Amino acid sequence: MTTTQFRAWPAVGALGLGLALFACGEYEDASSQGPLPSQASNLGRVPLGSAWAYIEPASHTAFLVGSHGGVPHARPVEIGHQPLKAQRHTGRDQLLVLTQGVVGARGVKEEAAALWVVPAAKELPTLTIPLDARYNDFAQSPDGNSVILFFSGSPKAGGEAAFNPNQLAVIDLVSPTPVPQRRSVPSLGSVPTGIDFSPALTLPDEALSLVVVRSNNYVTLLDLAHPERGEIGIPLTLPDDPRSLRPEQVLFDPAGPGIFIRASGSSDIYSIRLAPIPLEERVVGRHNFRPVLSQLAAGRSPSDMALFDAGEGLRLLVAGADRNVFVVDALSSRTVAVPVDHDVSTITLWSGPSPGNMVPTWQALLVSKETAKATFVDLQKLETLKTRNLEVVNVPDAAREVHPFVVAGLAVLLHANRSLTVLNLATRSVTPISSGVGIQKLRHYPVAPTLWLTTPTDRLAALNLVAGQLSVSDVRLDAPADDVLVTTDVLDSKPRLLVAHAHSAGYVTVLDALAPSRDNARSLRGFVATGLLERTERNAQ
Amino acid sequence: MNVVNGRGRLHSLMAAFTVALGVGAASMAAADDATLHAEAKAEVPRLSLGFFVNTGFARDKSFALFSDSPDVAGAGLAGEVRLVQLGRLGVSARAEFSSEESSGRWAQGSTNYEGSAVAAGGMLDVLVLRYLRPYVQVTAGISSAKVRLNGASDLGLAANDRVPFATGAAGLRAISQAKPWWTRGHVMAFSAFLEGGYTAARGYEFALRGRSPVLEDDIPFEAVQLGGLSRARPHVRIGASVHF
Numbered sequence: 001m002t003t004t005q006f007r008a009w010p011a012v013g014a015l016g017l018g019l020a021l022f023a024c025g026e027y028e029d030a031s032s033q034g035p036l037p038s039q040a041s042n043l044g045r046v047p048l049g050s051a052w053a054y055i056e057p058a059s060h061t062a063f064l065v066g067s068h069g070g071v072p073h074a075r076p077v078e079i080g081h082q083p084l085k086a087q088r089h090t091g092r093d094q095l096l097v098l099t100q101g102v103v104g105a106r107g108v109k110e111e112a113a114a115l116w117v118v119p120a121a122k123e124l125p126t127l128t129i130p131l132d133a134r135y136n137d138f139a140q141s142p143d144g145n146s147v148i149l150f151f152s153g154s155p156k157a158g159g160e161a162a163f164n165p166n167q168l169a170v171i172d173l174v175s176p177t178p179v180p181q182r183r184s185v186p187s188l189g190s191v192p193t194g195i196d197f198s199p200a201l202t203l204p205d206e207a208l209s210l211v212v213v214r215s216n217n218y219v220t221l222l223d224l225a226h227p228e229r230g231e232i233g234i235p236l237t238l239p240d241d242p243r244s245l246r247p248e249q250v251l252f253d254p255a256g257p258g259i260f261i262r263a264s265g266s267s268d269i270y271s272i273r274l275a276p277i278p279l280e281e282r283v284v285g286r287h288n289f290r291p292v293l294s295q296l297a298a299g300r301s302p303s304d305m306a307l308f309d310a311g312e313g314l315r316l317l318v319a320g321a322d323r324n325v326f327v328v329d330a331l332s333s334r335t336v337a338v339p340v341d342h343d344v345s346t347i348t349l350w351s352g353p354s355p356g357n358m359v360p361t362w363q364a365l366l367v368s369k370e371t372a373k374a375t376f377v378d379l380q381k382l383e384t385l386k387t388r389n390l391e392v393v394n395v396p397d398a399a400r401e402v403h404p405f406v407v408a409g410l411a412v413l414l415h416a417n418r419s420l421t422v423l424n425l426a427t428r429s430v431t432p433i434s435s436g437v438g439i440q441k442l443r444h445y446p447v448a449p450t451l452w453l454t455t456p457t458d459r460l461a462a463l464n465l466v467a468g469q470l471s472v473s474d475v476r477l478d479a480p481a482d483d484v485l486v487t488t489d490v491l492d493s494k495p496r497l498l499v500a501h502a503h504s505a506g507y508v509t510v511l512d513a514l515a516p517s518r519d520n521a522r523s524l525r526g527f528v529a530t531g532l533l534e535r536t537e538r539n540a541q
Numbered sequence: 542m543n544v545v546n547g548r549g550r551l552h553s554l555m556a557a558f559t560v561a562l563g564v565g566a567a568s569m570a571a572a573d574d575a576t577l578h579a580e581a582k583a584e585v586p587r588l589s590l591g592f593f594v595n596t597g598f599a600r601d602k603s604f605a606l607f608s609d610s611p612d613v614a615g616a617g618l619a620g621e622v623r624l625v626q627l628g629r630l631g632v633s634a635r636a637e638f639s640s641e642e643s644s645g646r647w648a649q650g651s652t653n654y655e656g657s658a659v660a661a662g663g664m665l666d667v668l669v670l671r672y673l674r675p676y677v678q679v680t681a682g683i684s685s686a687k688v689r690l691n692g693a694s695d696l697g698l699a700a701n702d703r704v705p706f707a708t709g710a711a712g713l714r715a716i717s718q719a720k721p722w723w724t725r726g727h728v729m730a731f732s733a734f735l736e737g738g739y740t741a742a743r744g745y746e747f748a749l750r751g752r753s754p755v756l757e758d759d760i761p762f763e764a765v766q767l768g769g770l771s772r773a774r775p776h777v778r779i780g781a782s783v784h785f
Contacts, residue, residue, distance in 0.1 A: 522760065
């Protein structure tokens with residue numbers, strides 16, 4: 001060995017060792033999960049009682065954004081993978097989220113589908129209810145005590161070996177430990193398209209609460225309180241009828257008791273009377289009623305219907321493609337047509353004073369989507385007085401949307417040109433409200449007599465609904481408002497305005513709801529990154 | 542000096558390091574044996590400048606937001622002043638600047654992490670063999686980091702933080718002396734070192750704020766708490782220096 005070679009050894013040795021140290025390293029634990037996937041975030045947004053709930057599917061996280069002392073505050077809450085649907089839990093300040101979970105595979109950890117109950121209050125824990133199938137829809141009872149999960153639309157297999165698309169899961173959310181109870185509906189060629197919960201239906205010796213499961217061409221009745229009594233499938237068409245009828249609207253007659261169904265593709269209203277079975281004919285484990293189906297003629301292609309009793313018995317008011325409304329006697333099926341000056345797309349019912357009559361009576365507002373007219377209807381003795389009970393008012397334009405605020409005694413029409421018309425239900429006065437930039441959304445909350453109007457600009461307008469005033473003011477924000485929620489501040493209990501701006505990273509502004517101004521406004525931007533490092537560590541494990 | 546955490550660039554640095562060592566080795570080979578033997582026990586030149594590349598091992602899984610790998614690669618420059626030489630033992634004062642950078646992704650796009658540090662401290666080395674000087678060193682300084690979340694959002698979400706730190710390390714240095722022709726008789730030496738160490742520091746706490754500058758009448762906005770990122774980590778470092 002020469003001296004020269006020996007002198008080079010230390011450097012060569014150090015170099016070789018250094019190269020060996022730069023071995024490939026990966027987050028082995030995180031390689032299957034990794035950082036959050038680089039796909040566009042799609043923030044779904046649900047208004048709760050005290051906060052906005054944002055759902056970010058990519059990170060399976062819900063963000064509850066509320067006001068704390070006038071300052072916006074975001075709290076991330078972990079939910080399951082693949083959130084499909086989120087709704088406010090009826091009557092409660094919490095969020096319901098349906099997640100489909102993850103279908104297990106080699107190297108992929110299985111996660112069951114689940115219904116998540118996320119309270120807005122930080123102190124309350126999140127409830128996770130595992131499901132027995134990867135349902136893609138759910139419906140709540142009007143009191144929020146029950147939830148039914150089902151497959152709707154064209155359910156796709158998420159990797160399961162097999163599943164029954166007519167399977168349901170019923171969850172009693174009042175129970176201390178909610179557990180899904182499996183039910184199913186008969187498959188008569190379709191899958192459920194919607195679910196309606198009835199009020200208490202009065203039979204001679206019991207009160208029933210039924211669930212109506214709507215499917216194309218048929219409905220199914222379920223008694224949640226008596227699962228042993230089985231389901232009743234009621235076809236709306238004959239077997240050889242080529243039509244496809246989709247039940248769209250269901251109304252209940254608690255005293256009848258009966259059910260009325262409006263279906264697209266049919267000009268008839270379907271009436272299902274629940275005929276009680278005599279005591280001597282009842283069978284244990286079977287229903288105490290027999291459904292009797294009949295069809296009520298109500299014009300052509302009904303678009304809306306409403307039930308009312310103006311002192312002459314229960315009546316069904318039906319509007320459709322004809323320039324008539326039909327008054328149907330629910331008991332005798334007798335139909336009376338009342339001519340109207342225009343098409344009718346929506347029916348709004350209320351009981352209240354009318355011009356010249358301070359005694360509340362049942363009335364209706366018929367709104368057109370094609371002509372610049374609306375009609376007030378006195379429902380009392382409508383079948384005999386017909387057009388004499390109608391009062392037509394002219395509005396600036398056909399209505400694109402109708403927003404009734406019955407408690408405030410107003411109905412607001414949003415027109416195609418993005419202007420408004422305010423109809424006073426008591427005086428039947430018409431007040432046009434114009435806009436230089438166009439009004440996009442209307443929101444009203446009971447805490448203040450204000451109608452909040454969002455526009456494409458950074459101006460948020462407020463329409464004072466106090467009768468006789470209808471003044472408009474606006475406040476300039478730093479970005480256009482996409483939606484508005486009025487809540488109570490968590491810390492000081494003052495009413496706050498939570499303005500949601502359209503932004504993929506999350507953007508909310510909080511203002512004083514009673515006196516909104518830039519001086520008292522605070523914003524929170526990019527809140528989807530809240531606690532991102534802690535959530536990354538969770539995903540990387 | 543920023544070094545992108547990419548294997549290609551790191552390999553380029555390694556190649557440059559190899560070239561530098563090769564030049565040093567060649568210059569050493571050019572000196573005659575008698576000169577080297579006579580200078581083997583001589584003092585190390587007073588001043589030195591060098592560069593290094595290092596890799597840290599981020600134990601904190603939160604770092605997955607900024608990198609696909611727990612390795613945090615960086616590079617830096619260092620300077621030393623030899624204070625005392627007592628026989629085989631030497632004491633030096635040391636100052637260094639280092640930086641690191643990495644990128645990753647989040648749900649809406651890419652992420653960036655940039656870190657830098659300045660530190661000063663002392664080193665104790667001892668001559669054990671002809672060219673080998675193992676050493677220990679302790680440095681302390683300030684470390685700063687900046688993170689950015691990019692993507693569809695135009696909010697320009699970025700945050701930075703600064704923390705003090707202290708690093709203890711031990712290593713092995715191979716140093717040789719020579720009289721390269723271009724120094725006209727001055728003593729110069731080249732060295733290479735391999736070192737391992739550990740940095741102790743509190744973690745970074747990042748609070749995202751929107752894009753600046755902020756207009757005077759903008760509605761005030763709250764910072765978004767991104768979370769904490771650990772700064773403490775072990776590291777391995779290799780480098781080369783020239784002593785003069």
